[in-house]
Amino acid sequence: MTSTDNRSYYDEFATGYDDGRDVGYHKLIDDQAAELVRRVGEGKRVLEVGCGTGLVLGRIAEFASAAKGIDLSPGMLTHAKARNLDVQEADCTDLPFEDASFDVACSFKVLAHVPNFDAALAEMVRVVRPGGHLVIDIYNRASIRYLIKRLFGPRKTSATFDEGAIETRFWNLDEALAHVPERTQLVDVAGIRVMTPHPAVNRLPLVGAMSRALEWKLMDGPLARLGGFMVLTLERTA
Numbered sequence: 746m747t748s749t750d751n752r753s754y755y756d757e758f759a760t761g762y763d764d765g766r767d768v769g770y771h772k773l774i775d776d777q778a779a780e781l782v783r784r785v786g787e788g789k790r791v792l793e794v795g796c797g798t799g800l801v802l803g804r805i806a807e808f809a810s811a812a813k814g815i816d817l818s819p820g821m822l823t824h825a826k827a828r829n830l831d832v833q834e835a836d837c838t839d840l841p842f843e844d845a846s847f848d849v850a851c852s853f854k855v856l857a858h859v860p861n862f863d864a865a866l867a868e869m870v871r872v873v874r875p876g877g878h879l880v881i882d883i884y885n886r887a888s889i890r891y892l893i894k895r896l897f898g899p900r901k902t903s904a905t906f907d908e909g910a911i912e913t914r915f916w917n918l919d920e921a922l923a924h925v926p927e928r929t930q931l932v933d934v935a936g937i938r939v940m941t942p943h944p945a946v947n948r949l950p951l952v953g954a955m956s957r958a959l960e961w962k963l964m965d966g967p968l969a970r971l972g973g974f975m976v977l978t979l980e981r982t983a
Contacts, residue, residue, distance in 0.1 A: 751858065754911050755797075756820035757903035763798050763824060769947035770938075773957050774974065777937045777964055778853045778882070779804035781976050785878040789848035794837045794869060795855030799825030805851075806830060813847075815840065838864040845874040853974070857884040857914045866926050870981055879929065879979040882937070886915040890938055890973025918970055921977065929979040936972020939963040 778801050787808045796802045796814025798821050806812040815835040816822050825832045835841050838861055850869040859865045869879050899908035940959060947953040
């Protein structure tokens with residue numbers, strides 16, 4: 746899968762990407778992602794790699810001293826720009842920033858689809874200052890989410906594409922840690938979507954509210970490593 750193929754996929758996905766993401770499950774996972782960035786990025790310079798339509802970046806902009814985003818898809822960026830966010834088109838394996846330009850670089854629901862994961866992560870390390878942090882998610886093979894994906898197959902994302910149109914990489918924690926780059930150390934593992942069997946659960950009266958409350962409690966607990974999205978916080982050491 747080339748960057749051009751990925752761009753076409755996300756340009757089409759952008760048309761309806763934001764639909765329903767202001768409530769329930771999708772709001773929950775974006776809120777949790779932003780909270781994990783806030784812990785290391787409040788009052789600091791933050792870059793989101795693969796910012797899409799700006800749903801998480803908009804949250805980050807509320808607590809960061811500066812919040813910038815890049816994305817491969819012009820279609821996605823059209824929506825982010827409409828939110829008055831500081832974004833530009835770029836490839837995550839060739840970031841258009843000087844070394845040590847940011848205190849934090851983060852990425853959510855992106856790196857699992859990047860063919861050259863290590864190159865993208867190396868670029869994120871490069872643009873973060875020593876002592877700064879990376880916050881990245883891994884699609885977790887040891888999760889309910891992975892099981893559901895295997896049982897029900899790829900969902901439709903646009904008139905042309907479904908999720909099977911792009912590469913998707915699921916790792917367990919050990920596999921993910923094998924790709925932690927030099928000059929970084931792991932400081933935290935959190936879990937998003939630990940117990941939610943399907944996003945539709947969050948639309949149920951009472952049950953949805955209970956499910957969301959449970960996910961917040963589980964995000965930092967011992968079951969975090971079962972999260973559908975396993976979030977690693979890395980510190981750049983040198």
